[in-house]
Amino acid sequence: MNTATRPAAPPAPFDVEKLRADFPILTQEVHGRKLVFLDSAASAQKPRAVIAAMTAAMERQYANVHRGLHWMSERTTEAYEGARDAVARLLGAPDRHEIVFTRNSTEAINLVAHSYGRGVLAPGQAVVISEMEHHSNIVPWQMLRDAHGIELRVTPITAAGELDLAALARLLADGKVGLVALTHMSNVLGTYTPAARLARLAHDHGAKLLLDGSQAIVHRAVDVREIDCDFYVFTGHKLYGPTGIGALWARRDLLERMPPFLGGGDMIASVSFARSQWAQVPHKFEAGTPPILEAIGLAAAIAYVEAIGYSAIAAHEAHLLDHALARLAAIPGLTIFGRAQDRGGVVSFTLEGAHPHDVATLLDRQGIAVRAGHHCAEPLMHRLGIESTTRASFGLYTTVAEIDALAEGLLRVSEFFA
Amino acid sequence: MNTATRPAAPPAPFDVEKLRADFPILTQEVHGRKLVFLDSAASAQKPRAVIAAMTAAMERQYANVHRGLHWMSERTTEAYEGARDAVARLLGAPDRHEIVFTRNSTEAINLVAHSYGRGVLAPGQAVVISEMEHHSNIVPWQMLRDAHGIELRVTPITAAGELDLAALARLLADGKVGLVALTHMSNVLGTYTPAARLARLAHDHGAKLLLDGSQAIVHRAVDVREIDCDFYVFTGHKLYGPTGIGALWARRDLLERMPPFLGGGDMIASVSFARSQWAQVPHKFEAGTPPILEAIGLAAAIAYVEAIGYSAIAAHEAHLLDHALARLAAIPGLTIFGRAQDRGGVVSFTLEGAHPHDVATLLDRQGIAVRAGHHCAEPLMHRLGIESTTRASFGLYTTVAEIDALAEGLLRVSEFFA
Amino acid sequence: MFEDLRDLYQEVILDHGRKPRHGAKLAAYDATARGDNPLCGDRITLWLQYTPAGAIARAGFEAKGCAISIASADLMAEIVAGLDAGAARALADALQTLTKTGAPPTLDAPLAERLARLMPLAGVHEFPSRVKCATLPWHALRAALAGTENATSE
């Protein structure tokens, strides 16, 4: 972690009940029961700080950015560009111009697949992904493969649900791989991938590394310089921020070499009908009116997480995970998927005799929100020999009591279908 | 206007002062003076209803959409899909599946340029745009031209700032034009284009018509069935909604024929490494977590505008425009650009002896927010023989007194530079 | 605790969901289709055997899915036997209405009787995200009748 540019986190003791008070939604009831929200990996709830930042912008200080010479526009531009600083700080990026705002992780990966994939990679080169990717880190590469003649290679995972690094090395051996695109944390198995080792491995074979940090950045401090990767993407709504915003970090020299993705206002230096010239990075990649309010909300979310501190969050979530694994393992007929050494706060499982959908519906009636399905990772489901799982996932506001409620709820579900 | 599916607007008298109370920001001061916000064409201010809808979602009812079986997700999905209904109603679209949510108009046009341009148009075909397009409706077509061998034709405007329909007919004559992409209202000249005539003209020559409604939809009711166009795009933040959301309407058969744009979660029917199958429209075009909160905010904005009623808004703004044209024309050395028969609430002008930037800065010091520059329409500026203008633009909350303040402010600016 | 779930998980559903009677591929068949629920990965393959006159003689399926979708598939296979394509489609329409609104539409006598046997699926209308579980097999049925190979329950 880059302590030099990150504001020092106050070593406050982690008081989950106090933090829960920051999230208005957590006091809601569902089906007459207190909401137990265990679906944060799909999208996290929003703290008051985020809601307040967006409201304040709309109530007191708003206009379009970049193009305005008046006070409201200047202030809003400062706030928007300040969000870029916040993301740069969050990721330990050396240069704020390396941060491109997108709608979400999905668009960020598509941007790379388009602008780096078609613009820099040559037909005949290969891209490597893994068996445990989210669809967002599969489909863009399939589209690139089909449109641009790029080979798509899939690196396997082990029985424990970890990357098989020896297999990955073999896939890289022929030097044809231009880009390795891997999740930094699986949204199904919870597995953290060894980011810095992956970067060395990719670089040793002449490939760039893209990390999908959609899940990882929620639970753990990330420093792209320490990892030494080349691209990093994440999505705001999982990091306690609003929907409609995500970010791509990429090394500046790569961004400079990449042709633009979308065309329009704000991404040009000059336009004539004969030809247009592109603006400098990152603006070259931000066409049209950007997600201004969303950037402001994201900056507030980042400040909120930083103030609590990643080490406190990680410690709390590690405790939750241990507790969850122990409680769930004790439920008859329950199978947990993934047993990586290094894992974050999601637990996927199946329950004998009850389909994941039915499990989710019966938990929902108890006020417990979990996800059921393939979690946008169908190939991983095939690899595991299943169609779907139920998944419980944690946020910084999750409590041990909620895990207990889940375990008890699952026992009731088992009874129901017995 | 499609009165059958649109909720009847109460025939309330238009009380601008009462409506202004719905917009908290309008009571703000800038440089110690009451804000006079005449930059709504760049981005409009937000009514309390929009702020409240987004806040309520974040405080009381939020989760990711489509993939959840639990209460919060079901309710949020209903709200998100309800926003699609609201957009379909707003545009008079015959089928809600024809509405695709995007980040903004720019992305919507890029989507069409990519999926229709590369996927349906063939190299050698042509696309027609006009001299008065926003960069967002120029650059995507240039990129298509350069990547896909599509010819780009530019239809001229008359001295009055209207489309030259005879010239357009000549450009269409050889039958090579696959798509005509035109603004529905110029963001610089205020000109409305004759949408239904354009549709007939395009169709008579075998071309489809895309209308950029970014400005038009703010001021006037739109019915895509009446116009009989093929694509219609607009952007939420100009329609009193949040940033981060826009929409594309397209005829269903066209959407069906278009390959997807971005790849990822939510836009697939099934994924395997060998090959993926796309979801049905509109989901095929909505990859990743969509702008959920933004859709909810946009739905509130649409409801707000519908409740006031487009006819009341249009009448109010026509009055403002007449007043503004009269007051500004009386200012020595002031030149107004555009004198279309049919025009909306934007006025672009230059002032002798003062550069538009300097004008904007001096107005800003008087609390008056206007825009100065090329307004993302550089080719139009070249056509007019200038580099930039100052632009005042109106919203439903604009008052006659604010126009007077502008006129008086401009007189002071003239004095300053005299 | 689960009283209100009895609307959704009636005994008939739990029973057909656990032990489907028609959950196997037909040895000989005239039409087949696959149905996918892209939102959850559920999948059904349906096989139809026609009578010489072109009515459905028998139906069989293999499915990965929840109690609701398996039960719906099994009830469907049971009920469509003997129907011609038009009647089967009318029943599929009726099932769609039933699961969306909770109320059965009015049908002619022979079909009405079959629809009555689908009433246990009516409770699904209170669970919007589960409606697709119940309708997936019927989408596959429509696809098989139309000679298309794939259907989704979007």
Add this chain to the structure above:
Amino acid sequence: MFEDLRDLYQEVILDHGRKPRHGAKLAAYDATARGDNPLCGDRITLWLQYTPAGAIARAGFEAKGCAISIASADLMAEIVAGLDAGAARALADALQTLTKTGAPPTLDAPLAERLARLMPLAGVHEFPSRVKCATLPWHALRAALAGTENATSE
């Protein structure tokens, strides 16, 4: 009403903005560059003539821009004459600091004197969106010195 604008629009600025002394193309030149402000469409073309020793002999420009950018260009053209490339770049850096912070950085005597003549541009730091107006000509200067043809003031 405009008292506080006098910081931005000092007499020197208004005067150079209205009647630039160097606002013309050079008949003979050794380097040229164009600067664009993509945010507003402002544009400057700069021409430089070098001394045999490689210092700047003369500078001339054509510009479309506001009072601030024209004045900045004209003051620049006046002041860079006689400077070698390194010194001109140092002055460009100093101007950047001056317009961003309002305070002049410390420079050696001969440059410090020239920087003093740029002090009327200091007021621009209070108007963040106008800083680029003041720096655009200096971006073009850097580009011309480097032999690149285009600069933007982003």
